[in-house]
Amino acid sequence: MKEVKPLHRVEIKTTEKKYQGVLLERPALADKKYIVLKLDNGYNIGLEKKKIKSIRDLGSVKAGKHTKPGRENKGDKPHVSVIATGGTIASRVDYLTGGVHSAFSAQELISAVPELKSIADIRGKQLYNKFSENIQPGDWVSIAKSVARELDDKALGVVVTHGTDTLGYTAAALAFMLKTPVPVVLTGAQRSSDRGSSDAALNLIHSVKTAAESKYPGVCVVMHANLSDDISLIHNPARVRKMHSSRRDAFQSVNCAPLGRVSEKEIILHQEYTPRVNKPELNTKINEAVSLIKYHPGLKPQVIDYLVDSGYEGIVLEGTGLGHTSERLFDSIKAGTDSGILFCMSSQTLNGRVNMNVYSTGRVLIDCGVIPCADMLPETALVKLMWVLGQTKNRKKAAEMMLTDYVGEISDKSHIKDDLSVFES
C-alpha cells in the first residue's frame, strides 16, 4: 500500500467501495493490517490494507480550519485564563530530601514560561495547591465553577493545571458538568519543571495554544504525545487514562483515537465540531454515594453487602472480560438492585466493550439489574454515575442517562460496528 501520512485527507478505493476522510494515527492496540479513516460524518472505520486498491492523497488537514476565525488577521491576543490547582506542574525537587514539593503559584508558573505571552493574554488564578490524589468530587465542583467564572469574565479559553494522578477523573467530571462553546483544557506534568526532562513548559504552551486558538468547543486534555518535545495530543476528557506511572507520554486515549494534536506550528483536529451551547452552562450536581469495585477471584459478596447496607446509591463494577463477575456475587447484587442501588458494569480489560449477552454470566447480571456500560472506561463510568445520580433520583431515568452519550464517552451502535471492523474478523 502506498504510504500516506496520518492527518492527510484521502480518497480510498477498496475492492468494495470508495471512501473519503481523514487518515488517523493508529490507536496503540490497532492491528497493523488495518488503517483507520475518520469519515465526514464523524465515524471511524477500519479498512483492511490488502483490500485497498488505491489511495489518493488530498493533502494535509489544514490547521487554519480548526482555529478560531479572525485570529490570523488580527494582532490582538485572546484572553486565556490559567487556573492552577497544584500537582507536579507547579512543583520542584527539594534537593535535600529528593522529594517533590509544591512551589509555584499560577502567576509564577506563567512567568516561568515566557513563550505564553506571544500566544495569549494570560490571566492566572490560584484555586488551590493540591496533589491530585487528594482531589475529591467536591473539588470537581469548585474547579467547574471556577472555569465558568473565567468564561463569564470573557476568557476565550481556559487552561486548568492539575496533578496527573487523577487528572483523567477530573477531566471526565468537568466534561459532564460544563457545556462550553470554547476550549477548556486540562493539563499537568509528569516531571517537575526543574528537571531536564520536564514536560511542564511544553504541556502548558500547547494547552494555552489550544485554549487560545482551537475551535474545539468543550473540555479536553492536552499532554505530551511522545518522548520528543514537539507534539502534544488532544484527548477526549472521558476517554483518556494515565497509562504509565512515570513516562511523559503516559496519557492515552482508550477505545478511540485522540481528538487531535498540537505542535508549535499548528493545531489539527480530526473533525470539525459544532458547539453544544452558545454560552457556558454549568450543572455541577453530583451524588457522592457512589463507589467502584474491581472484581477479582476471592472477592467476597460481603463487600457488596457492606456498600449496600452503608447507603451507597450507585456501584460501578469493574468486571472481567465482556462484563462478568463470579456467580457468588449474584445474590448480593440482586439484593442491592432490589433496594434501589444502580449497578453499572465496565471491564478491567479497559480496551474493548462489555457485552453481557454472550455468556450466561452476563445475562444473569442483566437480569439482576446491572447496566452494561458499553465501551466506557471504568473511571468514566464512576464519575458519570456520580453526576447522573446528582441529576435524577429515578432509577430508570438514571439507567437511561448512563447509556446516553453526552461527551463522546460511549460509542453508539453504528459506531460499534465500525469499531469492530477494525478489530474483528
Next chain:
Amino acid sequence: MKEVKPLHRVEIKTTEKKYQGVLLERPALADKKYIVLKLDNGYNIGLEKKKIKSIRDLGSVKAGKHTKPGRENKGDKPHVSVIATGGTIASRVDYLTGGVHSAFSAQELISAVPELKSIADIRGKQLYNKFSENIQPGDWVSIAKSVARELDDKALGVVVTHGTDTLGYTAAALAFMLKTPVPVVLTGAQRSSDRGSSDAALNLIHSVKTAAESKYPGVCVVMHANLSDDISLIHNPARVRKMHSSRRDAFQSVNCAPLGRVSEKEIILHQEYTPRVNKPELNTKINEAVSLIKYHPGLKPQVIDYLVDSGYEGIVLEGTGLGHTSERLFDSIKAGTDSGILFCMSSQTLNGRVNMNVYSTGRVLIDCGVIPCADMLPETALVKLMWVLGQTKNRKKAAEMMLTDYVGEISDKSHIKDDLSVFES
C-alpha cells in the same frame, strides 16, 4: 539505522559501548526511538537509535536451541497432558439464544484438533467445566495439584485450558504454587470453536507444541499474538493481562517483552532458562483473607475500616500514579497496619512502577507501613499476597517475600535502571 529483524542475535556498537544480545520486539508502549536488546545476562536494555553506529546481524535465534534435547532425532512423541477447566475454548454458540455454552470435554476438544496428534501423545483430563469468572482461589489449588499429578505421572509438559477472563490470575497463582522443570502452559480462547474467527484450535496447537517441545521450565501463558492465525506469544504468567474484552490478541505482557513466540515451524525463547528444580515441587498454601481496593476520588476511608474490621489480613491498594491514595485514607491504613494487616501498593496505570519516595504522599504511606510493589501488576500483587500470607504469619517476613522476585513478577534494581533507560531521558 539498518533494519534488523527482531529475534535476531546482533552486535551493536553505540557511540559509547559495544553490546551483544537478542533484538526484542518492541513492547506495545515503547518509544520508537529506542530498540530493546536482551543481553546474555538476561537483562533488557534500551538503546537510543541515534546513538547506534553499527549493527551486525548474527542471524536468527535458532529454535533448536530452545527445544528439548533428543526430540529431533527420535520418532517417539512426548507425553503431554491437557487439563480442561472450562471456558470459551470448550464452548460453542447456541444458535437459538445466541449465547455461548460449555460443550466440549477435554477428550472432545483434543479430538476436534487432529493436528495435536502429530505433536504429542495427548492425555486429556477433565478437571471441571467452569467459566473463569467463577474460578476462585481454591480452584487454583486444585488446578495446581492436578498439574502436579500429571507431571508425577510422567507428562513431559502440561496444558491447562481455562476461560480467558481470569486466566491471568490463575497463571500467576500456578507460577507461585508450582516449581516445575518442564513447561506448564495455560491457554484459552476468545472466540468459541464454531466461529470462523475462533482462536481455539491455534491456541491449543501452539500450547501443546510449547508443552511438548520447548525447554521453558515453568508456568507460562500461550495466546494469539495478533489477528493473523500463525503466531502465538509465550507470556510470563505473572506479567500477562487480558487487555481487551474481545480481541484474539487480548493477552499482553505488561512492563516486559513476551518470553518468546510459537509458530507452526518453531518455538523461539528470548533467553535460555535453567530449571529451578529437577522434579515438580508443589506449595499450594494460600490465605484467602486478602482483597484489592482500587483507589478513586470519593473512595471513603470506611471501606478500608470495613475490611480491617472484617478480619482481612492483606489488602492490595491499586493506587494512582507512582503509588498514591488520598490523604483521607491515611488514618485508616495506619490503623490497619497497626493491627497487623499487610497493605501493598500497586498502580492503576498498570505500566511503569510505583515509586513512593518522590512525593510526600508516598513517603507518608510508607511510614504507614504500606509495601511498594515495584512494577508488579495489581492482579499479580493480589495473588502473590494470598500465597505469601499462606507461607508465613510473620508480617516482616511477608513484606520481604512480597519484594522478592520468585517468577519474574518484579524487576530488581539493576533491571530498573535498564528499564528506565528505555523510557526516560
